[in-house]
Each structure stands twice: as structure tokens, then as C-alpha cells.
Amino acid sequence: MSEEIVDDIIRAGRAHADEVEVALLESESVSIELKQSHPAHAGESHGTGLIIRVIHEGKIGSSSTSTLTNWRNCLDSAIASAHLAEPIPWRGLPGPVPIEGPSLSFDSSVRPDPDVALTYCKELLAGATEFPEAAVVGGGAGLSRGSVLLANSAGIRYVEEHTSVSASLEAIADHSTGFEYDRSVSADIDACAIGRRAAELAATSRNGLPIETGTYDLLLSPHAFASLCAPLLKQAVNGRSVLMGRSFLADKLGTQIAPEHLMVVDDPFYPGGLGSTRFDAEGVPTRKNTIIDSGYLNTFTYDLKTGYRCGHESTGNASR
Missing domain, CATH: 3.30.2290.10 (PmbA/TldD superfamily)
Known part of the structure; x- marks a missing residue:
């Protein structure tokens, strides 16, 4: 029915x-x-x-x-x-x-x-x-x-x-x-x-002591790192944010924005991934996109609507 x-x-x-x-x-x-x-x-x-x-x-x-x-x-x-x-x-x-x-x-x-x-x-x-x-x-x-x-x-x-x-x-x-x-x-x-x-x-975590104000190395758990960085990066590389001038990375494509050892890959085929999928919300087949490659910003992400407006093909990242 x-x-x-x-x-x-x-x-x-x-x-x-x-x-x-x-x-x-x-x-x-x-x-x-x-x-x-x-x-x-x-x-x-x-x-x-x-x-x-x-x-x-x-x-x-x-x-x-x-x-x-x-x-x-x-x-x-x-x-x-x-x-x-x-x-x-x-x-x-x-x-x-x-x-x-x-x-x-x-x-x-x-x-x-x-x-x-x-x-x-x-x-x-x-x-x-x-x-x-x-x-x-x-x-x-x-x-x-x-x-x-x-x-x-x-x-x-x-x-x-x-x-x-x-x-x-x-x-x-x-x-x-x-x-x-x-x-x-x-x-x-x-x-x-x-x-x-x-x-x-x-x-x-009990009995914590105060520390002096300064610059320190920060050690984050995987969950904490993802909660802090994922929403920020997701919006910054979103083609619509770039098109609307809301992304701080809008003019950084092809430039180094992170340490050389950092690579960020959007892998929709990751086994057991919570968002893993073979097609996006518009029916475009998904693909693996390397967002940051050796510290360099490699691509933005696009759905059909934004891709057509920007002259780019969809990267299979439409969502609802």
C-alpha cells in the first residue's frame, strides 16, 4: 500500500x-x-x-x-x-x-x-x-x-x-x-x-588542581575530538556554505590547512558506519571523497542543487 x-x-x-x-x-x-x-x-x-x-x-x-x-x-x-x-x-x-x-x-x-x-x-x-x-x-x-x-x-x-x-x-x-x-x-x-x-x-577526575593560564597540548578522546571538529569541518566544506559565503575555508581549496599527517576521508562504504550508504538523499550514487589530503583541502561537498549552481557535479552528499 x-x-x-x-x-x-x-x-x-x-x-x-x-x-x-x-x-x-x-x-x-x-x-x-x-x-x-x-x-x-x-x-x-x-x-x-x-x-x-x-x-x-x-x-x-x-x-x-x-x-x-x-x-x-x-x-x-x-x-x-x-x-x-x-x-x-x-x-x-x-x-x-x-x-x-x-x-x-x-x-x-x-x-x-x-x-x-x-x-x-x-x-x-x-x-x-x-x-x-x-x-x-x-x-x-x-x-x-x-x-x-x-x-x-x-x-x-x-x-x-x-x-x-x-x-x-x-x-x-x-x-x-x-x-x-x-x-x-x-x-x-x-x-x-x-x-x-x-x-x-x-x-x-576527583581532586583536580588548577593550572596556570598558558598554551598546552590537549589530549582528546575520539568521541571528544569528533564532537568538537566534525560539525565545524562538515559545515566548512559544505558547498552551500561556501556558495553563501559562510565558510571560513571558502578560499582555501588546494591550500594547506592542517598538518601534513592529517587526512580526512568521507567514506560512505565504511562497514558498519552509522551513515554508510550506497546512494544519497537525491539518489546520486555515493563515492569516497578525500576532503583533506596530507593537510591540503582537496574538495568541497555538493548535492545536486548546490552543484548545479556552482558548476560542479554532485559528490553524493545530499542529506535530508
Whole structure:
């Protein structure tokens, strides 16, 4: 039934626009939240959504809804927004190409089961007991499973599934806190180790001493480094940020911006990567992009809309 709606939308949209794109999203999830050392809240959700985009004479309009039976109103809204948009250079939506291989961010053994989430919570608490001087503040665990069907009037019809398992814990010892988390597409996270690490950080961070103001080497954990640098770099190399003049790297392409030993690669095929995918949100096949090569800024990232405006091809980095 859901897939038939996608076909109906494309047929109806083609009567009013040059091109139509539809993304059908479906998901289910469970989660359990800890307050101190006790489960405090359990939640379960099931969701569906439609994202419709239409292109007519270079004008792009989009709309979304979480009610599939409301697709006609959603399509009308997308068409109306296209009429109000400014035209851009547009060379068309991508057509179908062979997309081979299983979904890269999916584990068929992961199912949103509250009993499994509760087991992870028990393992979190068990790990934290290895440092009894630290008290658990909170935490939790969750599992999700979903899919996206992407279709357009150029003939694309791709389906990709995804799963996610996550767990986290926060602990406190005197006035020092510790936090640890992990997230994976598979059920391979070690919840006991997460709880132990959070409690260990709280326990071993006590009795800190002040230091003099100065310049120091800073040692960051992988999670801390990613949280600090990834959002900054992602926006700075985004083609739209460059086009709008919001990127501090706009005039740095081909220049050295980092130490020679640093290489940053956007690898959509990384096994088990949370964002690994064989096609982007516009149906463009993904590819490995070396963003920083031996310290030099090698490329910016583009979706179709920004790439057409800048005279570049899409790098397969469209997102929704």
C-alpha cells in the first residue's frame, strides 16, 4: 500500500511539474531511560513520513507529512512552494544506475525489543559498580530499525534499511562527573564497558588542581575530538556554505590547512558506519571523497542543487 502511494504521487506530480521526487520513511524504536540506578521511563514509537520534492522550470518546491493518506495536500504544498521559488540552473534529477550489495548500516538481528533495551541498562549499571565511589546519575539504551524508499520521475527506485543500537551512562563522584556512550548499527556495543568507563571517569577526575593560564597540548578522546571538529569541518566544506559565503575555508581549496599527517576521508562504504550508504538523499550514487589530503583541502561537498549552481557535479552528499 505504501509503495503504491509513491507511484500515485509521481503520476499526479508529473501533471504539474517537470520532475518529482518522493522519499518514503518508515521507522520503529524502543528506549529505556535511567534515573539514578532505576529504569524511569520506557518508550516505543512507530513512524512513517513522506518527503515530496517537485522541480518545474528550474524552481524547486518541497513539503513533508507524517500522514500518508494526506499525500495529495502534501504534493499541492510542494507545487505551491515551487511557484514561489527563484529559478536556478537545473540539469535534472539522476536516473537509475545499478546499486549492488546489501544496506551498509543495517543488521537484520537488531529488533526494537524493550527486553533487550532493559538488558543493556542492567549491563550499564553492572559496569558502574566497579567504581563504587561513583554514583549513577542517569543514562539509558535504545534500539531502532527503519527504511527509506527513494523514487523519482526519472526512474529511480531505491530501498535502503538501517538499524541503530545506543547506550549511555552518566556518573558523579563528589563534584566530578563522567559520561560515556556508544552507538552502533549492530548489537555489538559493550554496555558493561560503557558503564564502567563513565564511573571510572567520575572517580578518577576527583581532586583536580588548577593550572596556570598558558598554551598546552590537549589530549582528546575520539568521541571528544569528533564532537568538537566534525560539525565545524562538515559545515566548512559544505558547498552551500561556501556558495553563501559562510565558510571560513571558502578560499582555501588546494591550500594547506592542517598538518601534513592529517587526512580526512568521507567514506560512505565504511562497514558498519552509522551513515554508510550506497546512494544519497537525491539518489546520486555515493563515492569516497578525500576532503583533506596530507593537510591540503582537496574538495568541497555538493548535492545536486548546490552543484548545479556552482558548476560542479554532485559528490553524493545530499542529506535530508
